[in-house]
Each structure stands twice: as structure tokens, then as C-alpha cells.
Amino acid sequence: MTRPTKRPLPKRRPQPTAEPRTLEATVTEVGARGDGIASVGGLRLFVPLTVPGDRVRVRVRDSGGEPKGEGLRAELLEILEPGPGRGTPPCAHFGTCGGCTLQHMDDAAYAAWKVGLVRGALARVGLGDAPMAPLSRTPPAARRxxxxxxxxxxxxxxxxxxxxxxxxxxxxxxxxxxxxxxxxxxxxxxxxxxxxxxxxxxxxxxxxxxxxxxxxxxxxxxxxxxxxxxxxxxxxxxxxxxxxxxxxxxxxxxxxxxxxxxxxxxAGHPVTPPPGAFLQASAEGEAALVAAVLETVGEARRVADLFAGLGTFAVPLAQRSAVHAVEGDSPALAALAKEVGGLRLTTERRDLFENPLTAKELARFDAVVFDPPRAGAAAQAQALAGSKVPLVVGVSCNPATFARDARTLVDGGYALERVHPVDQFLWSAHVELVGVFKR
Structure with a gap:
């Protein structure tokens, strides 16, 4: 038996590389990742280090003028006329270092943009009219x-x-x-x-x-x-x-x-974290998140803290409520469980992505707090939406996934009563928040 011969693949002709173009544009808004957005001749351009009102000269490389995806990335060459929201960056590394993206915005424009990130994410799921608390701010030189x-x-x-x-x-x-x-x-x-x-x-x-x-x-x-x-x-x-x-x-x-x-x-209670354990980025940001959670939960007698980590919320809540802390990371949960003496606090190791608490299990709680990673808590939100828990408090570092989970809860009969935005990652495109849901 003879082996079939392989047909040679046709040679691909090299595609010509498009020559970069230099354009002038006016920035109209700042997008969710911190880049200015401008439109020129049907092209949507993302221009880093710009603010609304900036008239700029940029370099763009494309393949025939058609946008790819949401738009084209442009290289900022020159600010021809600055917009009204421009400020002076406090760091000599800004513009090169990727740790900060928004030091070039003045304080008022920056704060308004952070609130707008939350408002915009909620608006995209039909919840843009939710009452919004003032932005909690984290000062410079606070990242721990x-x-x-x-x-x-x-x-x-x-x-x-x-x-x-x-x-x-x-x-x-x-x-x-x-x-x-x-x-x-x-x-x-x-x-x-x-x-x-x-x-x-x-x-x-x-x-x-x-x-x-x-x-x-x-x-x-x-x-x-x-x-x-x-x-x-x-x-x-x-x-x-x-x-x-x-x-x-x-x-x-x-x-x-x-x-x-x-x-x-x-809440004054020491916990020994495992090496490299997750911790809120600043003491000030943590304090703002905890204050919003405690104010909302109030005197609820039985509280579940889901994605509890080291106990950022569970320990303060346990000063006045019976708290059940659920966490998937074994070292973090072990650190919390080791220090629960004197607190009305129980712990459970559980992967809430694969095995969320069911509506039946949730029925014994007067309030639930959930603080998932950036991916959100789609499965747990679905289970909460089918429960009878009267109060749910969502904590998030990602407005987009929070909005998705919020929509699930609202479709299940909850009302989004209030949102607390918290600027913990200073001069970045990240914002945290606490959302309050009630039946």
C-alpha cells in the first residue's frame, strides 16, 4: 500500500504593511481603559494620555482605513491645544510606566470620570439610574x-x-x-x-x-x-x-x-496572612469599603460573607452579627479560621464558582455579602436571585462584571438601592464599589 502524498500548501503572498498616517483629531471622551477617544473620517481612535477637548496630532497604522474591533490605537505625537481637564502629572515616570494611566487629568475631571465608569457600566445593563453615593477617595502614598x-x-x-x-x-x-x-x-x-x-x-x-x-x-x-x-x-x-x-x-x-x-x-482583630495573600490595596480603601458594608448590613442577626478571603468584612461584621465566612482559597481560610476565637464566626472551604450556595442554604441568612474576584460571581448571583434573602451587598473591583451580576439580581426581584464607588487604585482605570440590593 502506498502512502498518500501530501499536497503542498499554496504559498501565501506577503501582505504589504500599511504606511502609518498622521492625523489631527479632537478627543471627545475618555474610555473605560483610560484612553482618550476621537473620531476622524469614520475612524474611531484610542489616544492614550489625552483628555476631552484635547486637539492632537497622532500617528495611526491601519490596513486600508477600516477600524478593527472597537477602533484603532493611535500614537500621540503632539497636543496642539489642551482640553480643560488637563493637569500636571506628579510622577517623572508617567507616560512610560504602565502603573498609572490618568495622572494627566486634573482632580475634578479625574473624579468625575471614575464615577462615570460605574454609571456607564450600570447604564449598559439598564441600571444607570441607581442612586450613587459620593466617590470615596484614596490619597497618594497609600498603596500597601x-x-x-x-x-x-x-x-x-x-x-x-x-x-x-x-x-x-x-x-x-x-x-x-x-x-x-x-x-x-x-x-x-x-x-x-x-x-x-x-x-x-x-x-x-x-x-x-x-x-x-x-x-x-x-x-x-x-x-x-x-x-x-x-x-x-x-x-x-x-x-x-x-x-x-x-x-x-x-x-x-x-x-x-x-x-x-x-x-x-x-476591626482591631489580628490575622496572620499567608505569604503573598490578597489584601485590599490600601488601608483607606479598605476602610471605605468596610464602612459601606457595615452601614448597609446594620443589625442583621445572621450574615453570610461569600468570597471572604482573610476576613476583611467577616471579622468586622462578626462584632455584632453571627457570620458564616465562605472562601475557596485554603491558606486564606485557614488564616481566618485560626483567629476566630471570641467571634461569632464560622468558616467553610468552598469553590463558589463551581458550587455556589443554593437558595435553600441561603434561606437561613438575613443578609449576604459577596466580594468576588474581577470575573464576578455569575453562578452565585444566579442562586441569590432565586433566594429569599432580604438584603444582598455586592463588593466589586470590576464595574462591568458587577453590572452583569446586578442585572441578574434585579431580574430575580431585587432593587439596586444604592451604589458606593471607591477609588482605591489611584490614577488607574480601576474603580471599586459596593452595591446594595433589597427585596
Whole structure:
């Protein structure tokens, strides 16, 4: 038997690369990702670092003038005439570093845009008329948790955040968003990683400011030799309380040095977080979220806290209610369960994406708080919509998925009574919120 011969594939002709065009345009709005939006000759352009009213000259590369997807990305060449909402960026790295996208907006325009993000997401699902509380603001130099990237080339380490829409690193000298204690670690960490990383090697560094000192987790060096471990053990004992290492994001942190106890306090109650554990980005942002939740839940006797994490809401709620905290992350739940002495607090390990609490299970609660990751809680929202719980409080870091889940709850008979926007990620395109639903 002869084998069939493979027909050769036809050779594809190389497509000509479109020459970039230079255009003039006027920015009319700022989109959900922080880019200015302009229209020229039927083209919708996304222009970074611009505000409404800016008249700009931009460079655009397309394939014959037809928009791709929602529009075309344009490179800002020159601001011909500034718009009324333009301000002076406080950071020398702004425009290169991708950590902030909106430092060029003045304060009033920036605050209005953040509220508009929430309002716009709700409007797209028919809930744009929901009552809105004033925006809670987080000040500069308040960020207590950050994930840096580092890359070694020869005798130099680039250390900072990725450039805007790029894998290249913006080499930081300072950062006006970070707590001063974290910003002060930038240069010492750069020097440390010069000795720890191999040439061409990189890693991420998760740094969290905790009671007791800074918690560091190195993610990415595939292995640590004895000399590297010794350098980590000796690193900055005055500021750093705990250092861990893991080969990649799928691994578990391995302790390298644990010099003294660390904790985060919720309503004065200390919880020891696992290395690199999720924590609200700032104490001020956390306080605003907790205040909105507590005010809404009031004196409800039995409360479920879903996606409870370390207990950001469960512990304060347990000062006056019986709380059942449900969380899928085992180390976080173990940290919370270890510290529940004296609180009316029970815990349950459960994957709420795959196995949400059912309407029958929810029936015993007077109020439910849910605070899912950015993907939202579609399955749990559906179960809540079919329940008889009189009060539901949704906490979210993503207005789009919150709006989707809110629509589910409203279709199930709830009314969205109030929304509290919280600006915790300063000068970024992210905004958090608390939504109040009642039957």
C-alpha cells in the first residue's frame, strides 16, 4: 500500500504593511481603559494620555482605513491645544510606566470620570439610574501592596512595573502611589536581585506592608542556590519581616526568612496572612469599603460573607452579627479560621464558582455579602436571585462584571438601592464599589 502524498500548501503572498498616517483629531471622551477617544473620517481612535477637548496630532497604522474591533490605537505625537481637564502629572515616570494611566487629568475631571465608569457600566445593563453615593477617595502614598517585575541584563537590574501595553520594564526610581516604606525598598531590592538573579533572569516581587514589617515573596527564579538564599536571609532585617520564594505562580511559597510575626488587623482583630495573600490595596480603601458594608448590613442577626478571603468584612461584621465566612482559597481560610476565637464566626472551604450556595442554604441568612474576584460571581448571583434573602451587598473591583451580576439580581426581584464607588487604585482605570440590593 502506498502512502498518500501530501499536497503542498499554496504559498501565501506577503501582505504589504500599511504606511502609518498622521492625523489631527479632537478627543471627545475618555474610555473605560483610560484612553482618550476621537473620531476622524469614520475612524474611531484610542489616544492614550489625552483628555476631552484635547486637539492632537497622532500617528495611526491601519490596513486600508477600516477600524478593527472597537477602533484603532493611535500614537500621540503632539497636543496642539489642551482640553480643560488637563493637569500636571506628579510622577517623572508617567507616560512610560504602565502603573498609572490618568495622572494627566486634573482632580475634578479625574473624579468625575471614575464615577462615570460605574454609571456607564450600570447604564449598559439598564441600571444607570441607581442612586450613587459620593466617590470615596484614596490619597497618594497609600498603596500597601504591589507586585514589581525585575530583569537582569549584565550588571544591571531593571526593576519596576511594565510599560504601557508592553512587556518592557519601566525602571523605577520612585513611585508616588506607594507607601513610603515600600518605595524605600526599590533600590535595596534592585541591589539584592543583582546578586540573586542569573544574567538574563527575571522574577516578580510581591511586597506587602503589614503590622510587624514588610512581607516579600519572590516569584519566578526557577531555583535558588545556597548563596542566593543566604543573601535573602540577610536582606534588610530592619524593614522586612518575612521573605518567601516560589518558582512560579502555580507553586506554594517556601519560607526563606521569618524574623518576626506579621499581621493585618480587621476591626482591631489580628490575622496572620499567608505569604503573598490578597489584601485590599490600601488601608483607606479598605476602610471605605468596610464602612459601606457595615452601614448597609446594620443589625442583621445572621450574615453570610461569600468570597471572604482573610476576613476583611467577616471579622468586622462578626462584632455584632453571627457570620458564616465562605472562601475557596485554603491558606486564606485557614488564616481566618485560626483567629476566630471570641467571634461569632464560622468558616467553610468552598469553590463558589463551581458550587455556589443554593437558595435553600441561603434561606437561613438575613443578609449576604459577596466580594468576588474581577470575573464576578455569575453562578452565585444566579442562586441569590432565586433566594429569599432580604438584603444582598455586592463588593466589586470590576464595574462591568458587577453590572452583569446586578442585572441578574434585579431580574430575580431585587432593587439596586444604592451604589458606593471607591477609588482605591489611584490614577488607574480601576474603580471599586459596593452595591446594595433589597427585596
Amino acid at each position: 501592596r504591589a507586585r514589581f517585575a525585575a530583569l537582569k541584563r549584565g550588571r544591571r537590574v531593571w526593576f519596576g512595573f511594565n510599560e504601557r501595553q508592553s512587556h518592557r520594564l519601566a525602571d523605577l526610581e520612585d513611585c508616588p502611589v506607594l507607601l513610603p516604606r515600600l518605595a524605600a525598598l526599590i533600590e535595596p531590592l534592585r541591589a539584592l536581585l543583582l546578586d540573586v538573579l542569573p544574567d538574563g533572569g527575571g522574577c516578580d516581587v510581591i511586597a506587602t506592608d503589614l503590622e510587624g514589617g514588610i512581607d516579600l515573596v519572590l516569584v519566578g527564579p526557577r531555583s535558588l542556590d545556597r548563596a542566593a538564599r543566604e543573601r535573602l536571609v540577610a536582606f534588610n532585617e530592619a524593614a522586612v519581616a518575612r521573605i518567601s520564594w516560589q518558582a512560579d505562580d502555580r507553586g506554594s511559597p517556601e519560607p526563606i526568612a521569618h524574623r518576626r510575626p506579621v499581621a493585618v488587623r480587621f
